[in-house]
Amino acid sequence: MSRVAVLMGGTSAEREVSLRSGKAVSRALRELGHEVSDIDIGPEIVEQLAVLQGRIDVAFIVLHGRMGEDGTVQGVLELLGIPYTGSGIMASAMAINKHMSKQIFRANAIPVAEDVVVDTAEIARVGTEKVAEGVSLDLGFPCIVKPNCEGSTVGAGRARNREELESAIEEALEYDDLLIIERYIEGREMTVGIIGDEPVILPVLEVVASKGLYDYECKYTKGMTEYIVPALIPDELSRELQRLSLRAHFALDCEGFSRIDFMVDAEGNSFCLEANTIPGMTELSLIPKAAAAAGLSFEQVVGMVLETARLKISRNKRCY
Numbered sequence: 001m002s003r004v005a006v007l008m009g010g011t012s013a014e015r016e017v018s019l020r021s022g023k024a025v026s027r028a029l030r031e032l033g034h035e036v037s038d039i040d041i042g043p044e045i046v047e048q049l050a051v052l053q054g055r056i057d058v059a060f061i062v063l064h065g066r067m068g069e070d071g072t073v074q075g076v077l078e079l080l081g082i083p084y085t086g087s088g089i090m091a092s093a094m095a096i097n098k099h100m101s102k103q104i105f106r107a108n109a110i111p112v113a114e115d116v117v118v119d120t121a122e123i124a125r126v127g128t129e130k131v132a133e134g135v136s137l138d139l140g141f142p143c144i145v146k147p148n149c150e151g152s153t154v155g156a157g158r159a160r161n162r163e164e165l166e167s168a169i170e171e172a173l174e175y176d177d178l179l180i181i182e183r184y185i186e187g188r189e190m191t192v193g194i195i196g197d198e199p200v201i202l203p204v205l206e207v208v209a210s211k212g213l214y215d216y217e218c219k220y221t222k223g224m225t226e227y228i229v230p231a232l233i234p235d236e237l238s239r240e241l242q243r244l245s246l247r248a249h250f251a252l253d254c255e256g257f258s259r260i261d262f263m264v265d266a267e268g269n270s271f272c273l274e275a276n277t278i279p280g281m282t283e284l285s286l287i288p289k290a291a292a293a294a295g296l297s298f299e300q301v302v303g304m305v306l307e308t309a310r311l312k313i314s315r316n317k318r319c320y
């Protein structure tokens with residue numbers, strides 16, 4: 001039995017989702033017999049974490065997005081000497097940054113969609129119109145504009161022409177100073193969950209969003225998305241996606257658990273979109289769904305993630 005603090009909520013755009021995930025994790029931990037405290041993280045994060053020092057054995061982090069999934073909270077916990085679940089500082093910071101994680105993916109022969117990165121400074125210098133013109137020459141249409149460090153498809157938009165591209169850029173800039181604009185992959189969306197230290201790779205799950213883009217509404221409204229697990233795809237493709245997911249997990253140095261998102265085009269080519277280091281953990285989320293297909297209950301998944309908790313800095317004399 002451990003004293004576990006479940007860190008949920010937070011101040012990011014994904015606060016509500018995190019609260020839902022956090023409550024589900026907390027319920028599962030209680031069922032597993034742990035002494036659990038639910039911590040609704042607000043703007044005073046450092047103070048909230050500091051009072052936990054000496055009072056808990058482990059922090060179970062269920063914060064999504066910035067200041068939670070990005071390595072910052074992990075850094076404070078390292079300094080406080082509180083073991084925590086999931087990835088360490090560097091892996092968290094790399095994974096939340098789509099631009100940086102794609103560099104790692106490319107270096108590890110993990111296929112990704114062609115992209116162009118633009119930042120506010122460039123837009124301020126030459127204007128949205130010129131930037132859109134350049135992007136359209138480099139990538140063509142359709143393309144998708146994403147804030148570099150947001151999750152849950154917040155601020156992402158598909159563009160079929162120059163005009164749509166300009167407004168997608170303007171919209172995404174509300175969320176991030178750096179945008180990643182990718183060639184839009186027409187095809188099917190797949191995701192693969194990885195859990196534990198000697199990782200269990202979950203069956204591939206296909207996401208069929210009713211709107212085409214798996215956006216915030218489709219993600220969190222019941223009935224708007226169909227989930228097929230195991231995905232009805234050839235075994236070979238399934239093994240390929242699992243292999244690429246494991247490689248992405250280790251390339252970024254992820255720990256505890258992760259979920260790797262892909263698009264697969266009509267010819268069966270896979271493109272890795274991103275790694276999520278704190279994936280959704282409501283009972284309806286993708287990892288629990290895929291785990292159920294592999295015969296693992298929600299409580300088992302939570303227990304497996306809890307077991308991987310530790311301070312990462314002291315591990316094997318490694319840096320973060």
Ligand SMILES: Nc1ncnc2c1ncn2[C@@H]1O[C@H](COP(=O)(O)OP(=O)(O)O)[C@@H](O)[C@H]1O
Pocket residue numbers: 113144146150151152153154156182183184185186189212213214215261263273274
């Ligand atoms: N290059 C792409 N081609 C087609 N669809 C994409 C592409 N990139 C993202 N998407 C769609 O947008 C969603 C969100 O993108 P993703 O990169 O996973 O960011 P996040 O989940 O962090 O918002 C995906 O689930 C997918 O539906």
Ligand SMILES: [Mg+2]
Pocket residue numbers: 152153261273274
């Ligand atoms: Mg995603």
